[in-house]
Amino acid sequence: MLIIFPVLAFVGIFLSLGNLDSENGSERAFFRASILWGTYLILMTEGLSLLEGITPWGLTLGWLLPLLVTGGFFVFRVKAKLPIVFPKVHFPKGRWDRLLMLAVLVVIGLTALLAWLSPPQTWDSLTYHMARVAHWAQQRAVRHYVTGIGYQNSMPPGSEIAMLHVYVLFGGDRLTTFVQWFAMLGCLVGVFFIARRLGVGPAGRMIAVIFVATLPMGIVQASSTVSDYVVAFWMVCVAYESVMILKGKITLRSVVYVSLAAGVGLVTKPTAVAYVLPFAFLVAIIVFRQIPIIRSLRYIAVSFILVLMLNAGYLLRNTALYGNPIASEKRISVLVNETMSAQVVLSNSLRNMTLHAGTPSPYINKAIYLVVAQVHELIGLDVDDPRITAITNYKVSKPTTNEDKTSNPLHALLILIVFFVLLIRRKEIEPEVIVLSLVVTVTFPTFSSLIKWMVFNTRLHLPFFVLYAPIVGYSLDRFLKPSGVRTLAAILLFASWPWLMSIHSRPLITNSKSFVDSVLVTPREDLYFANGWHLREPYLEMAEVIKESGCSSIGILLPGNGAEYPLWALLGAPRNAPRIEWIDAGITSKYTDPDFVPCAVICQVCSEDETYFNELPRRYKHHATKFQLFLDVQGSTSLP
Numbered sequence: 314m315l316i317i318f319p320v321l322a323f324v325g326i327f328l329s330l331g332n333l334d335s336e337n338g339s340e341r342a343f344f345r346a347s348i349l350w351g352t353y354l355i356l357m358t359e360g361l362s363l364l365e366g367i368t369p370w371g372l373t374l375g376w377l378l379p380l381l382v383t384g385g386f387f388v389f390r391v392k393a394k395l396p397i398v399f400p401k402v403h404f405p406k407g408r409w410d411r412l413l414m415l416a417v418l419v420v421i422g423l424t425a426l427l428a429w430l431s432p433p434q435t436w437d438s439l440t441y442h443m444a445r446v447a448h449w450a451q452q453r454a455v456r457h458y459v460t461g462i463g464y465q466n467s468m469p470p471g472s473e474i475a476m477l478h479v480y481v482l483f484g485g486d487r488l489t490t491f492v493q494w495f496a497m498l499g500c501l502v503g504v505f506f507i508a509r510r511l512g513v514g515p516a517g518r519m520i521a522v523i524f525v526a527t528l529p530m531g532i533v534q535a536s537s538t539v540s541d542y543v544v545a546f547w548m549v550c551v552a553y554e555s556v557m558i559l560k561g562k563i564t565l566r567s568v569v570y571v572s573l574a575a576g577v578g579l580v581t582k583p584t585a586v587a588y589v590l591p592f593a594f595l596v597a598i599i600v601f602r603q604i605p606i607i608r609s610l611r612y613i614a615v616s617f618i619l620v621l622m623l624n625a626g627y628l629l630r631n632t633a634l635y636g637n638p639i640a641s642e643k644r645i646s647v648l649v650n651e652t653m654s655a656q657v658v659l660s661n662s663l664r665n666m667t668l669h670a671g672t673p674s675p676y677i678n679k680a681i682y683l684v685v686a687q688v689h690e691l692i693g694l695d696v697d698d699p700r701i702t703a704i705t706n707y708k709v710s711k712p713t714t715n716e717d718k719t720s721n722p723l724h725a726l727l728i729l730i731v732f733f734v735l736l737i738r739r740k741e742i743e744p745e746v747i748v749l750s751l752v753v754t755v756t757f758p759t760f761s762s763l764i765k766w767m768v769f770n771t772r773l774h775l776p777f778f779v780l781y782a783p784i785v786g787y788s789l790d791r792f793l794k795p796s797g798v799r800t801l802a803a804i805l806l807f808a809s810w811p812w813l814m815s816i817h818s819r820p821l822i823t824n825s826k827s828f829v830d831s832v833l834v835t836p837r838e839d840l841y842f843a844n845g846w847h848l849r850e851p852y853l854e855m856a857e858v859i860k861e862s863g864c865s866s867i868g869i870l871l872p873g874n875g876a877e878y879p880l881w882a883l884l885g886a887p888r889n890a891p892r893i894e895w896i897d898a899g900i901t902s903k904y905t906d907p908d909f910v911p912c913a914v915i916c917q918v919c920s921e922d923e924t925y926f927n928e929l930p931r932r933y934k935h936h937a938t939k940f941q942l943f944l945d946v947q948g949s950t951s952l953p
Contacts (some may be wrong), residue, residue, distance in 0.1 A: 315369055315482040318376035323350045325383030332398050339400035340506045342786040344553045348570055349579040351471075351547065352623065353379060358474045359626040370454075372482055405515065409799050413519055416806045420526045421498065423813050425823070427536035428490040429820040432882065435716060435845045437540040439876035441465045443486065446477050448780065448879040457630050459905050461898040462873055469511035470627050472540035483904030484888055489538050491695050496534040496542040496872060500525050500779050503549035508783040510556055511746055516798045517790025523802045524782040527809035528724055530775050533716040533816050542581050545776040547578035548588045552749070552780055555592045559745050562909065563603045565612060571596055572616040576623035583639075584773045587760035588780070593750045634900065642902070650765055651700040656692040660759035663688060664696075666706055668771050669725035671710045678709040686708075703765035710768070714826065715817045720771045721778055723808055727801075728781050731788045738792070746787050753780045790952035818843035842877045848876055851935035855942045856883035858933055859913050862944055865891040868911035868927075870898075880915065914943040 325345035331339050345602050357375045361367055366375075390397055405411045433443040441464040448465065449455050455474065457466045461787055476489045501522050508521040525531060534542045551585055554571035563566075575593065578585040596616075601609045621628075628638035635641050650657060671678055685707070689696040697706045712722055735750055736744060764773065789798050814822045819832045819840065829843045842849040859867060867884070871877055884890045894909050895901070915927050917940050924931050926943040933942035 315373050315481060318373055318380065318478060318482070319350075319478055322353075322376045322383075323347070325380055326350055328397075328399070331400060332386075335398050338352040340509070341557070343502060343506065344398075344572055344574075346549050347546075348574045348577065352573050354474060354478070354579060355358060355471060355580055355623050355626075358455060358477070362456060362626075365453040367449060367453040367455070369481055369484075371726075380456070381467075398922075401787075405519070410515065411518060413523060413799065413806075417501070417522060417526050418808075418841065420532070420809065420813065424497065424532060424535040425491075427496060427816070427819055427821065427832065428494045429487075430840075431490060432837050432841050433486055433489060433538040434818055434841055435537045435539050435877065436844050437464075438876045439841070439845070440874055441572050441824070442538050442540065442878075443470065443472055443476070443489065444877040444881070445470070446480050446489070447878060447886050447890075447893075449473075449477050450481050450886070451890075455626070457634055457901065458850060459895040459901045460900045461871060461901075462875065462877065462897055463641060463644050465902065466634060466701075467631055467644060468832060469582055469624070471577060471641065472543040472758065475543070476538060479730055485886075486882065490536050492776050493537055493539065493542045495526075495533045496546040497531060497623040499546040500531075500542065500549050503553060504782040505777065506787070507549070507553050507556060508786040510560070510946055511783055511787050512743065513783065513787045514790045516795045517786040518715045519786075520789050520798050520802050521782045521786030523805055524724060524727070524785050525779050527805040527807065528721050528778055529712075529714075529774070529812040530711065530771055531779070532809060532812040533714070533917045534775065535761055536771070536816075537716065538818065539772065541584075541772050541775040544578055544582045544585050544588070545575055547774045548585065548592075548780055549577060550574035551589065552753070552783075555595055555752070556749060558596055558747065559748060560598055563600055563612075565615070566822075568596070568612045568616055569619065572619040574681040575616075577618040579620060579626070580624045580734055584760065585763065585776075586764055588756045588776050590759055591755040595748065595752050614740050617633065619848050634903075637775050646911050647763055648703055650763060653762065653866075655947070656694050657701050658758050658762045658936045660689060660694050660696075660698070661694060661701055661764075662758050662768050664766045665757070665761055665770055665774065666725070667709050668768070669720045669722050671712055671720060671722060673711055675711070677712065701765050703767040705768045708768070713817075714811050714815050717769055718771060719812065723805060724778055727785060728778070730740065731781075731785050734788055734792060735784070742787075742791070746784065750781075750784045751878070752845070753777070753784065765939045773868060776837065802944060833850075838883070844908065845876050847938060848879065851933075851938050851940040852883060854878050854935070855915055855933055855940065856878075858942060858944065859891070862913065864912040866909060866911045866912040866913070867891050867893045868909075870896060870914065870916040872918060875917060912945045916941050 317521050323346060326349055334341055340805065353412050360506035361375060372805055418942060433439065441462055447464040448458050452458060460466060472492060473494045479488045479492060480486060504521045504525050505518050508518045516611050531542065551571055551574045551581050554567060554574060558571065560568050575589045578589060599611065600612050631640065632638045639645055662689065667681055667685055670681055709719065712720055734904050737748055789801065813822065813828060815824050817826055818828050821829045823829055823831055829840060831839060839849065869877065869880065881890060881893060896911065915931055916926060919926060919941055929943035929945060931941055932944040
């Protein structure tokens, strides 16, 4: 299978770096191989897009290059009679530690099972994450295209580029969920290594890994096709390189790697800015303190160029479309705070914190809400100020296994306790740990100062929780007995069970809140609609009519938050699908192909009085969802 080539490329880079830097073993090689792999992924994709080379063979040839380079490296070592070093895996020695490691493997296994059985189904995946992947695969390039869903063009493409490679090389979306799953796996390995670099003992390293493995939001994202776990992994790479710089001497090489990690994070999602900035500030301080000013400015310039290089493609495309590198001004105002002040930071930080403070008791939740509302009265802000609030009104909700609103209450409480422990006993703690904890803590108010509050922000907080894991591991290892650490680990593992078993939209075991039956028995075709069951009937019926008609050019007109991707999946994307293009899509109509003449049009925004569209007669109408299908009558089947 062609999908093996990106995996082999990573393995080749990892083994090569491990042999070049045997002193640091597999630890540094893991992070730097990941950073180089991610950098190559972005640059190779942008390069192939210029040639419309995003095809199975184009991507295969692209991944053969690092394989040939690393293969040549090992041939050289063999001929030079140099030793080839392979990574050593050390398993826990104690019975309880082995049991905890087995529990982590169970979490990894169950999330992998969910990733395998579940298709892309998160609403954002259906509207833009996977929809843009399908469009790119169709046009064999990551350039902008006609669409009525602005996020498909404007959002950074990093995570979706990885999914694009999987989608094209595997020939479908079966493995696209594993991009996030591998990011979770990388975070587990990453926090273990960071904790070890901080001098944390075996028990502390284990709790750091379990802390990440049991994050409810992490569990639900590990089997999805959104992008926050990917962001979290790149931020873990940034954190590791920053810790290495903090504990050692600054070098150009370390600046290059931390910059590349930051660049790949930023090309994945805009929210990465909130997590990158505090680390960038830390590294800049170290650079200016350790080396002369002229050389420092050179290092900063190199860093800026590397970050810009990785983000240049989509920034230039956005500038050409919107007149600025981010998005349309209207779209920016939806999510970015419209005002800035200390009160805004306090408001959003407090409301973001309480997203993870919900309890099963509505009375406690109401009390938390009243406290927050009172604080807002004192600082002179409305608790639902539209300048800093998006989509929904503020509330404190019960914990849920709904993937859009999942929170991390136990982990948030643990972080809060650890924060105060570090504050009280700061004189007993190594300076590197204090600095790292401060930098990670600052990412939270930085996020709150940039992004409007909304109930879905819990998803965007995932990198913060992952980054705090090594600090939690350090603190518990330092101030809690091993038996207490193991007990806490067991509590976290036990508490994660509802999210492992019963995610609303893809449960292994159903309950009263489940949207669908178990993924073990529900057809994959139905699972696409778990978060929008009302769409199942019209989508299946329209797809069937189109297939029977033999139409191979389909136009679509959907609302700005329409679930486009199931149409691609039902019609056989990517290899057997007809051509699907948006029509009449506002500002992006400049990308319209004049040679595209649809023989069918799927429309959800057309007037119900219209019986023809572009001379195509209406062949189907679904009253509840307002979907209409206009289709050339030749060879077609009419439905009511």
